[in-house]
Amino acid sequence: MSLSHAVLTSLIEKSSSGYDLARRFDKSIGYFWHATHQQIYRELGRMEAAGWIASSVPADAGKTRKREYHVLPEGRAELARWAAEPAAPMDLRDEFMVKLRADAVLGEVDLQTELQRRIALHQDKLGHYREIEQRDFLNGKPLTHLSREARIHHMILKKGIMYEEGSIAWAREMLQVLATLPG
Amino acid sequence: MSLSHAVLTSLIEKSSSGYDLARRFDKSIGYFWHATHQQIYRELGRMEAAGWIASSVPADAGKTRKREYHVLPEGRAELARWAAEPAAPMDLRDEFMVKLRADAVLGEVDLQTELQRRIALHQDKLGHYREIEQRDFLNGKPLTHLSREARIHHMILKKGIMYEEGSIAWAREMLQVLATLPG
DNA sequence: TGCTCCATGTAACACGTTACATGATTGC
DNA sequence: GCAATCATGTAACGTGTTACATGGAGCA
Numbered sequence: 443m444s445l446s447h448a449v450l451t452s453l454i455e456k457s458s459s460g461y462d463l464a465r466r467f468d469k470s471i472g473y474f475w476h477a478t479h480q481q482i483y484r485e486l487g488r489m490e491a492a493g494w495i496a497s498s499v500p501a502d503a504g505k506t507r508k509r510e511y512h513v514l515p516e517g518r519a520e521l522a523r524w525a526a527e528p529a530a531p532m533d534l535r536d537e538f539m540v541k542l543r544a545d546a547v548l549g550e551v552d553l554q555t556e557l558q559r560r561i562a563l564h565q566d567k568l569g570h571y572r573e574i575e576q577r578d579f580l581n582g583k584p585l586t587h588l589s590r591e592a593r594i595h596h597m598i599l600k601k602g603i604m605y606e607e608g609s610i611a612w613a614r615e616m617l618q619v620l621a622t623l624p625g
Numbered sequence: 626m627s628l629s630h631a632v633l634t635s636l637i638e639k640s641s642s643g644y645d646l647a648r649r650f651d652k653s654i655g656y657f658w659h660a661t662h663q664q665i666y667r668e669l670g671r672m673e674a675a676g677w678i679a680s681s682v683p684a685d686a687g688k689t690r691k692r693e694y695h696v697l698p699e700g701r702a703e704l705a706r707w708a709a710e711p712a713a714p715m716d717l718r719d720e721f722m723v724k725l726r727a728d729a730v731l732g733e734v735d736l737q738t739e740l741q742r743r744i745a746l747h748q749d750k751l752g753h754y755r756e757i758e759q760r761d762f763l764n765g766k767p768l769t770h771l772s773r774e775a776r777i778h779h780m781i782l783k784k785g786i787m788y789e790e791g792s793i794a795w796a797r798e799m800l801q802v803l804a805t806l807p808g
Numbered sequence: 809t810g811c812t813c814c815a816t817g818t819a820a821c822a823c824g825t826t827a828c829a830t831g832a833t834t835g836c
Numbered sequence: 837g838c839a840a841t842c843a844t845g846t847a848a849c850g851t852g853t854t855a856c857a858t859g860g861a862g863c864a
Contacts, residue, residue, distance in 0.1 A: 444720050445823080451727045461843045474722035481824065483845065506832055507844055518731070525727040525734050529720040531746050534788065536715040537627050539657035539781050544634045544708040546777040548701070551708050563714050590806050594729040597799050598722050605717065608791050616780050623773050628851080644815045664852065666817065689860055690816055 446485050446494075448475045450513060450521045453495060457512040460486050473602055486511055494520055553620055561613045568606040575599055629668045629677075631658045633696060633704045636678060640695040643669050656785055669694055677703055736803060744796045751789040758782055 448471050452463060455470075463486075464479040477485075489495045494517030500510040513521075538560070545551045579588065579596045588596065631654050635646060638653075646669075647662040660668075672678045677700030683693040696704075721743065728734045762771065762779045771779065 444723055447727065448723045451723065451730060454730050459843070460845095464843095471723060471726060474717050474719045476716050476718070476824095478825065479843095480826090480845085484823095504832075506842075508832095508842085509844090521727050522731055522734070525724045525731065528739055528742060529724055531743060531750075531792075532717065532719040532721070533659050534657050534715065534785070535659070535718070536657045536784070537712040538715070539784060540627055540631045540634060540654060541708045541712055542777055542781055543654060544630065544704050546774040547634060547637050548705055548708065549773070551705070556711055559711060560714060567714075586805065590732075591729040593802055593806065594725055597795075597802055598725055600798070601719075601722060601795050602717070604791050604795055605788075608787050609714075612780075612784050612787055615783070619776055619780055622769065623776065642815070643817095659852095661853070662815095663817085663854090667851095687860080689814075691814085692816090 444524070445475065445477055445481060446489055447521055447524050448477070449482060449485050450489070450494065450517050453511055453513050454518065454521070457510055459500070459508050459510050461508075463511070474598070489517065493517075554617065557613050557617050557620075561610055564606045564609045564613070568603065568610070571599060571603045571606065575603070627707070628658065628660055628664060629672055630704055630707050631660070632665060632668050633672070633677065633700050636694055636696050637701065637704070640693055642683070642691050642693055644691075646694070657781070672700065676700075737800065740796050740800050740803075744793055747789045747792045747796070751786065751793070754782060754786045754789065758786070 449463070449467070452458075452467055452471055456466070458466065460483050461479070464477075464482045467477060467482065486495065486497075490497060490511070493514060495511050495513050497509040497511045500508060502508070538556075541551075542553070545553060575596070579585065579592065579599070585593065585596070632646065632650070635641075635650055635654055639649070641649065643662070643666050647660075647665045650660060650665065669678070669680075673680060673694070676697060678694050678696050680692040680694045683691060685691075721739075724734075725736070728736060758779070762768065762775065762782070768776065768779070
């Protein structure tokens with residue numbers, strides 16, 4: 443599985459405590475691979491046992507239980523091994539499509555309201571992504587001046603942007619279709 | 626959760642044995658909500674215990690254990706109740722994006738080959754969707770002649786089509802970006 | 809006879825979610 | 837002094853995956 447590898451990636455980007463990691467995760471890799479803090483603590487425990495990462499008590503720990511994790515060469519090697527493997531295409535798991543199909547066979551649920559609500563949610567997320575894009579990637583200089591790492595991060599973000607745009611376009615078309623239907 | 630509701634929907638569309646249901650599922654709702662046959666048998670057992678569905682031995686059973694499930698009014702009511710609830714937007718869970726980010730921090734995995742492989746996979750799926758679209762929805766008559774149910778099914782299919790198209794466009798752009806990068 | 813497909817299931821385990829617990833630190 | 841937030845965890849449960857088991861039917 444790949445939660446452990448997602449966590450490894452995030453830890454290589456920056457050594458952190460479990461708590462910090464969980465919060466950073468939510469705002470980066472988490473957009474494409476969600477995990478709760480419990481899952482993350484569980485993975486950290488396993489990876490430390492496996493010798494992929496190690497922890498130490500950071501200078502600012504005080505009397506807290508805070509620990510900082512960093513990736514060992516074994517963890518880095520494992521990540522490289524995994525990253526080179528082909529990955530299966532994402533499978534969609536869209537509850538709303540199931541509801542649509544239920545509606546189709548049962549007849550008439552109020553879809554308009556729900557569609558409008560969803561368009562608003564997608565627009566919020568899109569706006570959020572566009573802010574990040576503006577702040578991190580489109581500030582003046584042409585894209586070609588960015589590092590390889592930044593350009594890849596930008597393209598990951600762009601995947602999210604395209605997904606949200608597509609969802610909005612689809613939902614608008616769906617509203618149109620419903621408007622032209624009799625029932 | 627919604628696996629049970631996905632199964633209910635499929636059973637209302639057509640009463641079937643667990644086996645048939647599992648195979649039909651793969652080719653309809655399964656595109657948006659995958660399930661193995663074990664999950665489906667488990668849900669059928671639960672829903673029968675809950676009084677949402679009932680089973681009988683079909684005429685063509687012979688000496689096999691074959692049973693046919695049909696939805697009871699309680700199951701139909703439960704499905705309607707569930708379908709009317711708002712649904713959270715799908716969360717993306719894309720292993721390849723995690724690998725990209727791993728590549729960004731580790732440097733250089735061979736991404737080109739993998740991207741081309743993925744483009745081919747998305748094109749296969751897109752072609753398959755387009756065949757279904759042609760066969761079931763675009764055969765001569767204008768869309769406005771289709772039933773409400775058919776038009777909803779068409780829009781569900783279209784969501785899949787748009788996703789595959791978006792994935793292909795994104796992967797092509799990613800290849801372009803890699804081509805212009807130094808390392 | 810042996811092969812493949814139909815049809816249903818058990819068992820074990822991995823992953824994900826939800827609720828709750830504990831104690832330190834920070835800010836008002 | 838109190839509330840919010842930092843930081844880490846346990847427990848219980850629900851969902852999803854993988855491997856294997858069983859037996860009938862159809863066919864060469």
